[in-house]
Amino acid sequence: MKFKNPISIEEISSFLKLPFFGDGSTLIYGLNEINRCTKGDVIFVNHPKYLKKAESSNATAIITTKHDKPSKKVTLVSENPFDDFNRLIKKFKSSSNKKLSYGENTFIHPSVVIGNNVIIGNNCVIHPNVVLYDNITIGDNTIIHANSVIGANAFYFNKKQNTYSPLITCGEVIIGDFVEIGANNTIDAGVTDKTKIGNGTKTDNLVHIGHDTIIGKNCLIAAQVGIAGCNIIEDNVTLWGQVGTPSNITIGEGAVILGKSGPFQNVEANETIFGVPGINAKQRFREILNQRKLTQIIKKLDL
Incomplete structure (x- = not known):
C-alpha cells in the first residue's frame, strides 16, 4: 500500500509512540508485507526468525520487537509489531469510494x-x-x-x-x-x-x-x-x-x-x-x- 504523500520516520514514530534507530528524516512511501516490499516501504517483523529476511529485503524500515545490533534499515521498536502495523494501515488506508x-x-x-x-x-x-x-x-x-x-x-x-x-x-x-x-x-x-x-x-x-x-x-x-x-x-x-x-x-x-x-x-x-x-x-x-x-x-x- 502506497501513501498519498511520503511520511518521515519521525512522523511514524510520533504517531505510533515508538522509539527508532536510524535517520528520522528518512521518507517512507508505503507499507508492505515482507514478501512484496520495495524500496521506501516499512514492514513489520513479528518473530525473530524473520529478522534476517527483513534485513536482506528491499524495505527501508522495519517495525520489530528488538534492536540488538546495527542495522542497514531504520528500525522502530515495538512490543506488538503486528498491532502497530495494523494501526498504520488504519491511519493511511485510502478512503476513496469511486463508483464503478x-x-x-x-x-x-x-x-x-x-x-x-x-x-x-x-x-x-x-x-x-x-x-x-x-x-x-x-x-x-x-x-x-x-x-x-x-x-x-x-x-x-x-x-x-x-x-x-x-x-x-x-x-x-x-x-x-x-x-x-x-x-x-x-x-x-x-x-x-x-x-x-x-x-x-x-x-x-x-x-x-x-x-x-x-x-x-x-x-x-x-x-x-x-x-x-x-x-x-x-x-x-x-x-x-x-x-x-x-x-x-x-x-x-x-x-x-x-x-x-x-x-x-x-x-x-x-x-x-x-x-x-x-x-x-x-x-x-x-x-x-x-x-x-x-x-x-x-x-x-x-x-
Whole structure:
C-alpha cells in the first residue's frame, strides 16, 4: 500500500509512540508485507526468525520487537509489531469510494455485487452472482463466470493467546485482458500489495488464488486447484486438477504440475512435476514402477 504523500520516520514514530534507530528524516512511501516490499516501504517483523529476511529485503524500515545490533534499515521498536502495523494501515488506508467504471460492450448481470474503486474494461462479461470487492481492475475481453468472488480479505492472521487477529487487507486485485475466470473461483486481494492474473490466463471452476500471488500470461489452471499466498507463477504454466501449492514459491515459465500434485519448493522452467511432495515426473514414475517390483524382489530374497 502506497501513501498519498511520503511520511518521515519521525512522523511514524510520533504517531505510533515508538522509539527508532536510524535517520528520522528518512521518507517512507508505503507499507508492505515482507514478501512484496520495495524500496521506501516499512514492514513489520513479528518473530525473530524473520529478522534476517527483513534485513536482506528491499524495505527501508522495519517495525520489530528488538534492536540488538546495527542495522542497514531504520528500525522502530515495538512490543506488538503486528498491532502497530495494523494501526498504520488504519491511519493511511485510502478512503476513496469511486463508483464503478466500465467500458464499451461490457455486460454485467444485474445480480452482480460491486464494491468501490472497481474498473472493468471493454467487451467483458460478468455472470450472475459474482462479487467484486473494493479495489479491483479488470482488463478488456475478460469473462468472469457465476458465483466467483474477487477481492475478499487476505487469509493472514496473527495468533496471540489462542486468538487470531487479521492483518488488515489494503491491497487490490488486477485481472488482465482475455482472462477467463471459471465459476465459483475465489481470488483474494493482496494483503498490502496486489494479486495479479496475467493476460490470457484461464481458470476452471472451483479454483482458489491466495493473496499477493502473481500469475503470469497464458496460464491454464484446472478445477480445484488451491494456490496459497505470495506465490509467483510465471507465463505459460499449467496446473492440472487438485494441485496445491504452499506459500512463497516460484513456478517457472512453461512448467506443468500434474493432477493432485503438491510442489513444496520452487519449480524450474519447463519442468513437469508429479506427486506429493512434487518432484520431476519421470523420476516419480520410475519410483512407482520400482515400488511395484518390490514384491517380486522380496520373494526372490526369500524375506
